[in-house]
Amino acid sequence: MSNATAKANILGRLRAAPRTQPPPRPDWTPPVFGEQKIARFRTMLESVHGEVVETTQGAWSADLRRLLDERGVGKLLYGPASGLSDRLRQDCGPLLMAYDRPVEVLKDSLVHQAEAGVTSCRAAVAETGSLVLWPTAAEPRLMSLLPPLHVAVLPASRLFDNLAALMEAENWAAEMPTNALLISGPSKTADIEQTLAYGVHGPKALLVLLLTDA
Amino acid sequence: MTELPKGDFTLRAPAALNDPTLRANFRRAMDGLMTKRAAQFTDKEAWTALRERGAAAKARVVARLPELLEQLEANCTANGIQVHWAETTAQANDIVLTILQRHNVRTVIKGKSMVSEEMELNHHLQAHGIQAVESDLGEYIIQLAGEAPSHIVMPCIHKNKAEIAALFEENIEGLGYTEDVDALTAAARAEMRKAFAAADAGISGVNFAVAETGTLVLVENEGNGRLSTTLPPVHIAVMGIEKLAEKLKDLPSLLSLLPRSATGQHITTYVNMITHPRRDGELDGPHEVHLLLLDSGRSRVHADPELRDTLRCIRCGACMNHCPVYSRVGGHTYKFVYPGPIGKILSPQLEGLDCAGDQPHASTLCNACVEVCPVKIPIADILVRLRSEASHPSDSPAVKGAGSRANWRESWGWKGWATVYSIPWLYALAGFMATRFGNLMPASLGPLKAWTSVRAKPRFAAKTLHELAKEKGYCDE
Numbered sequence: 001m002s003n004a005t006a007k008a009n010i011l012g013r014l015r016a017a018p019r020t021q022p023p024p025r026p027d028w029t030p031p032v033f034g035e036q037k038i039a040r041f042r043t044m045l046e047s048v049h050g051e052v053v054e055t056t057q058g059a060w061s062a063d064l065r066r067l068l069d070e071r072g073v074g075k076l077l078y079g080p081a082s083g084l085s086d087r088l089r090q091d092c093g094p095l096l097m098a099y100d101r102p103v104e105v106l107k108d109s110l111v112h113q114a115e116a117g118v119t120s121c122r123a124a125v126a127e128t129g130s131l132v133l134w135p136t137a138a139e140p141r142l143m144s145l146l147p148p149l150h151v152a153v154l155p156a157s158r159l160f161d162n163l164a165a166l167m168e169a170e171n172w173a174a175e176m177p178t179n180a181l182l183i184s185g186p187s188k189t190a191d192i193e194q195t196l197a198y199g200v201h202g203p204k205a206l207l208v209l210l211l212t213d214a
Numbered sequence: 215m216t217e218l219p220k221g222d223f224t225l226r227a228p229a230a231l232n233d234p235t236l237r238a239n240f241r242r243a244m245d246g247l248m249t250k251r252a253a254q255f256t257d258k259e260a261w262t263a264l265r266e267r268g269a270a271a272k273a274r275v276v277a278r279l280p281e282l283l284e285q286l287e288a289n290c291t292a293n294g295i296q297v298h299w300a301e302t303t304a305q306a307n308d309i310v311l312t313i314l315q316r317h318n319v320r321t322v323i324k325g326k327s328m329v330s331e332e333m334e335l336n337h338h339l340q341a342h343g344i345q346a347v348e349s350d351l352g353e354y355i356i357q358l359a360g361e362a363p364s365h366i367v368m369p370c371i372h373k374n375k376a377e378i379a380a381l382f383e384e385n386i387e388g389l390g391y392t393e394d395v396d397a398l399t400a401a402a403r404a405e406m407r408k409a410f411a412a413a414d415a416g417i418s419g420v421n422f423a424v425a426e427t428g429t430l431v432l433v434e435n436e437g438n439g440r441l442s443t444t445l446p447p448v449h450i451a452v453m454g455i456e457k458l459a460e461k462l463k464d465l466p467s468l469l470s471l472l473p474r475s476a477t478g479q480h481i482t483t484y485v486n487m488i489t490h491p492r493r494d495g496e497l498d499g500p501h502e503v504h505l506l507l508l509d510s511g512r513s514r515v516h517a518d519p520e521l522r523d524t525l526r527c528i529r530c531g532a533c534m535n536h537c538p539v540y541s542r543v544g545g546h547t548y549k550f551v552y553p554g555p556i557g558k559i560l561s562p563q564l565e566g567l568d569c570a571g572d573q574p575h576a577s578t579l580c581n582a583c584v585e586v587c588p589v590k591i592p593i594a595d596i597l598v599r600l601r602s603e604a605s606h607p608s609d610s611p612a613v614k615g616a617g618s619r620a621n622w623r624e625s626w627g628w629k630g631w632a633t634v635y636s637i638p639w640l641y642a643l644a645g646f647m648a649t650r651f652g653n654l655m656p657a658s659l660g661p662l663k664a665w666t667s668v669r670a671k672p673r674f675a676a677k678t679l680h681e682l683a684k685e686k687g688y689c690d691e
Contacts, residue, residue: 003309006509007287007299010455013513014280020519022277028267028467031260044480103445103498111411128481140497141444145437164466173462176427178493179444182485187437189399190477191352191368193375194246197399200351201406202437202484 030127030162037126037159038210044129048185049198050206056213060153061091064209068095068116077110077117077147081138084120084153099140110142116149117203123170124154124208127162130184131208134177141179150186150203155214218546222572230543236372237542243371244541250478251532251586268471269590271464272526275456279516279525282425282458283507289428293490295503306508307338310417310450313504314344317448319414325432325439326350327419328366328529329452329508331551332564335417346417347409349438351402358385364545366552367476367531372544406438416442416500420453421528422468423505426461429489430505433472433482440486449488449500455507456516456525468528471588475530511564511614518612521596524559526589533583533593539576548573555583559596567604568615574600623661645678 033040042052055063061084068076076095078088088096097114099106119139123132131152135141144150160166163182167173172180187202198204218226230236255261275282287297300306310333314322322339324330324346336346336357348357352369356362358381363369370378375393382398383391389401418439422431430451432439443449459465473479492499516522534540534554545553550561550570558577562570574597583593600613605624607616634644652674657666665671677685 003299006301006305009301010299010507010509010513011280011283013509014283014516017513017517017522018519020277022274023270025270025274025464026263026266028263030466030470048479048483099497101497104447107411107445111407130481130485137495137497140499141440142498145440145444162466163469164463167462167466173426176429176462176487176489178488178490178496178499180429180487180489181440182481183483184481185483187435188483189351189436191350191355191370192378192395192398194243194368195375195395197395200399200403200436200438201349201441 030164032161032165033126037161038156041124041126041129041159042210044127045185045206045208046129048129049188050129050185050208052208052210054210054212057155057211060209060211061087064088064118064151065091065095067207068092071149073115073149075113075115076151077114077143079119079139079143082120083138084118088118099143103140103142110146114147116151117143117145117147118151118153119143121152121154121158123158123160123166125160125163125166125182128182128184130163130182131206132166133181133183135179135181136177141181144181144183145202148199148204149207150183150205151207151209152183153209153211155211157214223547223549223576224572226547226549227543227576230547235374236544239372239374240541240544243368244535247477247535251475251535252478254474254478254480264467264470265588265590267467268528268588269526271459271468272528272589273523274460274464275458276516276522276525278460279456279458282460283455286423286425286428286458287507289425290423290505291428293428295428295430295489295491295505298504298506299509300506301509303333303508303510306333306452306506306510307335309506310335310452311339311342311344313448313450314339314415315342317414317502319344319448321345321347321409321413322415322417323410323413323438323442323446324348324350324353325416325418325434325442326353326369327417327452328363328551329419329454330417331363332510333452333508335452347413349406349409349436349442350434351399351436351438354402354406355381358382362546362551364553365531365534366529366554366556372546410441410445413442413446415448415450416444416446417450417452418442420451420457420505421472422459422465423453423457424459424462424465427489429462429487430503431459431465431469432486432488433469433484434486435479435483437484440484443486443488444499447500448502448504449491450504450506451488452506452508455509455512456527472528472530475532475586475588514612514614515563516612518610520599521563521610521612523591524556524563524596526591527556527560528589529556530588532586532588536582536586538578538580538582548576555593555597556591559591559593559600562600562604562615563613566615566618567600567613568618571604571615571619574598574604627661642678642680645680649674649676649678649681 189200355370364372491503540554558573603616604619657671
């Protein structure tokens with residue numbers, strides 16, 4: 001049985017069925033938060049075990065170094081071609097571990113050695129406390145997933161009320177990236193007796209550096 | 215846990231009901247899930263507007279299914295995702311196997327997928343020397359136990375901590391017996407990291423495939439779905455042909471309804487949208503992405519304008535969590551891949567009433583499932599329709615095995631009743647006999663037994679209503 005035959009048979013059966021008119025999409029307005037946008041984002045992200053640290057464009061990398069030292073993080077995965085890299089080299093130099101070759105080459109160190117990964121964010125959503133990442137060649141997909149700590153740098157101006165507003169404002173439908181992600185807190189599971197446990201596969205902790213002046 | 219007997223629901227349910235551990239495990243879980251969901255939808259107006267929007271989005275998919283599938287295929291293909299079509303689960307298994315064999319795959323890592331359960335994919339792969347490792351913690355636990363999922367969202371909900379601790383002690387080298395959930399989770403993480411690093415391919419399900427952009431949307435909390443679809447060089451996504459969204463703008467309402475209805479979360483930890491395989495210059499992600507579209511009875515369901523509402527389902531499991539039957543007997547009692555209210559209408563339609571005709575009867579028609587369904591599937595109406603199709607088939611081509619539960623006793627019983635009811639003297643005679651001698655009938659008598667085995671035998675009144683009315687001077691002409 002070829003793929004074409006299966007397709008023709010399935011579509012043939014679907015087309016032979018009686019047609020019904022598709023209903024219109026009724027109006028629905030997702031919530032907006034006005035002045036409370038940052039507060040909402042923080043509350044929602046903290047409710048799922050995420051941490052939000054307010055900082056500035058001038059101070060974030062030094063703040064990050066201090067926070068990593070406090071936590072005893074020795075190896076920070078970063079993208080050498082990322083927009084964050086100059087500042088990271090300046091303040092976190094000795095900790096840095098570059099994601100600069102394909103995963104096939106780096107797999108072992110990515111899976112077993114990286115203690116934290118730092119990425120920028122494309123945007124964030126206040127309603128659900130979600131970070132929006134569109135990973136790139138400079139900041140690959142696994143950076144926010146494999147290390148036990150994910151640090152995300154978020155300019156406050158990139159915070160949107162809700163996902164619908166973001167998708168529309170930036171016309172996502174025109175072209176989607178290889179991978180788009182919403183990240184709301186660290187990896188978690190409640191599969192054992194509905195008891196929450198963090199870091200089952202991905203990061204155990206998520207730290208957002210919110211740049212209030214950017 | 216009690217081994218459930220073979221046979222249909224009526225034989226299996228008593229065994230489940232008599233298992234106090236199973237009852238306690240489900241009661242605790244369902245109560246928690248119902249409370250969390252209720253907390254999400256306290257604003258009735260907002261819930262209604264959101265639900266109308268989500269239901270319309272999925273109703274549009276069902277109404278435009280053939281066009282949207284073609285659009286999805288065209289867009290995925292343009293994006294570099296290879297699309298495959300399978301009419302049956304056997305075809306689907308062969309397609310997956312062929313792809314894996316072409317890449318000399320020995321181990322695949324799997325994210326959660328109910329369609330792969332429908333296909334019994336793991337068995338098929340194992341029979342051909344390929345090991346499939348489930349990476350969702352719940353799926354991993356039941357894979358260790360050699361069991362099937364008992365809930366479509368929380369597959370090992372029937373197991374308690376002690377049972378899982380014993381399972382891990384037995385299966386994970388160097389781990390002693392511990393009921394500490396963090397320790398159990400950490401042990402699973404360590405095992406899984408090894409499996410992920412070794413896997414040659416990843417297999418996942420799909421929550422929504424967006425026709426407009428050719429994007430596969432997966433939601434999850436653990437990150438195993440992201441790992442399965444990012445780390446190995448090949449990713450195969452399997453989905454039923456109904457799991458589409460027409461446009462990207464349909465996602466926000468659906469992504470809001472799904473996790474809030476399922477687990478009472480505002481959003482899952484990860485929403486993973488995949489539109490391309492790895493592009494030149496990118497450092498990770500699979501080089502090949504395949505999308506397998508499985509029919510397996512769905513196009514038949516689609517043929518009936520009433521029954522096709524079943525295909526709106528977004529697999530949140532809220533109907534199970536709120537079902538007075540499911541929450542007492544658990545998912546395994548149904549015996550089919552999809553348990554609970556949605557399973558009671560889906561299984562008989564996919565598998566046929568001849569083999570799953572017991573399912574629509576495993577319901578009290580209390581309507582709790584209909585009230586919580588985020589996409590407004592009229593589950594109770596469809597249950598009644600399927601009960602009717604099982605013994606009095608309509609001419610709809612949508613129901614496989616319609617009429618298979620017709621039996622001469624029931625059929626003659628109704629014919630007899632119709633005859634008696636239409637002849638006044640015969641009706642009076644029958645009433646006289648029932649009131650005078652009905653109570654002499656033993657409770658264990660044939661058809662009465664099904665009723666009296668779990669209920670008190672009803673007593674007939676001494677006189678019929680007609681007789682009583684006549685005595686009071688009412689005219690019964």
